[in-house]
Amino acid sequence: MLVLKIGGNELDDPAFVEKLGGAVAALPEPPVLVHGGGKEIRELQERLGVEPQYIDGLRITDAESLSLVKMVLAGRVNKRLAAALANAGVDAFGMSGVDRASIRARKLQHPGGDLGQVGEVTEVRTEVFKHLLAGGIVPVLSPICYGSGGLIFNVNADHVAVALAIALRADELVFVTNVPGVLHDNTVIPTITPTDVVPLISDGIISGGMVPKVNSALKAVADGVRTVRITNLDGLKTGTGTRFLNSE
Numbered sequence: 001m002l003v004l005k006i007g008g009n010e011l012d013d014p015a016f017v018e019k020l021g022g023a024v025a026a027l028p029e030p031p032v033l034v035h036g037g038g039k040e041i042r043e044l045q046e047r048l049g050v051e052p053q054y055i056d057g058l059r060i061t062d063a064e065s066l067s068l069v070k071m072v073l074a075g076r077v078n079k080r081l082a083a084a085l086a087n088a089g090v091d092a093f094g095m096s097g098v099d100r101a102s103i104r105a106r107k108l109q110h111p112g113g114d115l116g117q118v119g120e121v122t123e124v125r126t127e128v129f130k131h132l133l134a135g136g137i138v139p140v141l142s143p144i145c146y147g148s149g150g151l152i153f154n155v156n157a158d159h160v161a162v163a164l165a166i167a168l169r170a171d172e173l174v175f176v177t178n179v180p181g182v183l184h185d186n187t188v189i190p191t192i193t194p195t196d197v198v199p200l201i202s203d204g205i206i207s208g209g210m211v212p213k214v215n216s217a218l219k220a221v222a223d224g225v226r227t228v229r230i231t232n233l234d235g236l237k238t239g240t241g242t243r244f245l246n247s248e
Helices: 014-025 038-047 063-087 126-134 157-167 194-202 210-222 233-238
Strands: 002-006 032-035 092-097 103-107 119-124 138-147 152-154 172-176 227-231 242-244
Touching: 002 157, 014 063, 014 233, 032 063, 032 157, 038 063, 063 092, 063 138, 063 152, 092 103, 103 152, 103 157, 119 138, 119 157, 126 138, 138 157, 157 172, 157 210, 172 210, 172 233, 194 210, 210 227, 210 242, 227 233
Parallel strands: 002 032, 002 172, 032 138, 092 138, 103 138, 172 227
Antiparallel strands: 103 119, 138 152, 227 242
16 A cells, blocks of 8 residues: 655646646556645745744644635645646545544644644544445545544645655655755665764754655654665656655
């Protein structure tokens, strides 16, 4: 079983989305596809005069922002991907974690302050995804998740992908980005273990948005996902990229 996490920075690029459809169609079995969309959320907030606010890279999601987040993730981006996959011959089902309460979440408590309706995953209804996959259907999942009492939470898409991969006991979790892997001097680092990470970060080799992605990858392997990779679309097809190993 394969879980794909597609980063948000490329999802407004028609050429990337079309290429993604072809890459998923070429896979030997249907994956679960989780997507972000932070870039488009930020752009819409700015267009509407809503100043994006963050704590440690996590978007503060108040009631007004949550409406925009749902609009972009569960609407615009999700349906764009589902349509592109269908155009490539993939039987795709666009959904969010709210649908069938498939991804349950609770409010994320952060020491840096109140993040509003930002959540953390508490439960994955694996039967929802297994039923779709058994029918040859690709779930295309936006990280809008269901909370107790009917609350709706915005959850980091990387965290949703990791929770899904762990719960489904996935054979592989692949973070598809715009780079072929974790790079050092423009060369892909083939493998990374937990003991490698601190020096790689302190030396600035892993920096910026790659830091939380690497930490998510290490959590997945520590919690039982057999293989985790960071790569791009070409690497998805060739099996290349940076692989994460649990050294313990």
